[in-house]
Amino acid sequence: SQTIHQWPATLVQPVGSPLSLECTVEGTSNPNLYWYRQAAGRGLQLLFYSVGIGQISSEVPQNLSASRPQDRQFILSSKKLLLSDSGFYLCAWRSGGAANEKLFFGSGTQLSVL
Amino acid sequence: AQKVTQAQTEISVVEKEDVTLDCVYETRDTTYYLFWYKQPPSGELVFLIRRNSFDEQNEISGRYSWNFQKSTSSFNFTITASQVVDSAVYFCALSEALLWTGKLIFGQGTTLQVKP
Numbered sequence: 001s002q003t004i005h006q007w008p009a010t011l012v013q014p015v016g017s018p019l020s021l022e023c024t025v026e027g028t029s030n031p032n033l034y035w036y037r038q039a040a041g042r043g044l045q046l047l048f049y050s051v052g053i054g055q056i057s058s059e060v061p062q063n064l065s066a067s068r069p070q071d072r073q074f075i076l077s078s079k080k081l082l083l084s085d086s087g088f089y090l091c092a093w094r095s096g097g098a099a100n101e102k103l104f105f106g107s108g109t110q111l112s113v114l
Numbered sequence: 115a116q117k118v119t120q121a122q123t124e125i126s127v128v129e130k131e132d133v134t135l136d137c138v139y140e141t142r143d144t145t146y147y148l149f150w151y152k153q154p155p156s157g158e159l160v161f162l163i164r165r166n167s168f169d170e171q172n173e174i175s176g177r178y179s180w181n182f183q184k185s186t187s188s189f190n191f192t193i194t195a196s197q198v199v200d201s202a203v204y205f206c207a208l209s210e211a212l213l214w215t216g217k218l219i220f221g222q223g224t225t226l227q228v229k230p
Contacts, residue, residue, distance in 0.1 A: 046216075104161060
């Protein structure tokens with residue numbers, strides 16, 4: 001069966017420090033991968049998605065970037081964190097093809113920027 | 115523009131009560147999907163249902179049921195005989211269907227607390 005892993009589960013970082021969050025999917029090949037962010041008291045917002053290695057689409061301008069170095073690995077990064085980057089970050093995946101239009105989410109990373 | 119509104123921020127019920135979570139959406143797309151996800155305290159989002167815009171049949175899955183009404187742009191979720199394990203944040207979401215990219219427009223979520 002397919003599983004999705006995110007780490008770390010929680011992270012406290014000072015303003016101006018770098019960030020690297022990792023997400024990996026097991027049990028499937030060539031998944032579409034997504035990074036969503038849930039700010040406090042708000043709904044989820046799509047940040048990035050990727051349909052293949054090296055292919056990244058950005059949904060909103062921000063202080064973050066994403067990379068997909070391997071088929072089942074998706075990384076969210078920042079060179080210098082801002083206070084506004086605090087939030088709950090969720091990685092998600094879907095398998096390709098028709099009739100698979102639903103996302104499966106990981107357990108998330110709670111990021112606090114102080 | 116697409117928008118999802120979950121007007122109920124928090125709902126508290128006593129176990130075994132029925133509870134309905136409201137979801138109202140806005141979209142100009144003629145073909146779209148509607149979703150419900152559950153976020154338990156552990157944080158991950160659990161997929162509950164996806165509904166196509168051309169299928170207005172109500173759906174029942176155990177104690178869960180969904181009422182989709184295009185005329186009022188609503189996709190409400192009812193839990194019958196609620197249980198403590200139903201306590202979670204519930205999100206309604208919308209996406210276009212023709213070129214599905216995985217971009218879901220989420221509502222703000224409704225926190226459901228079921229007390230024993």
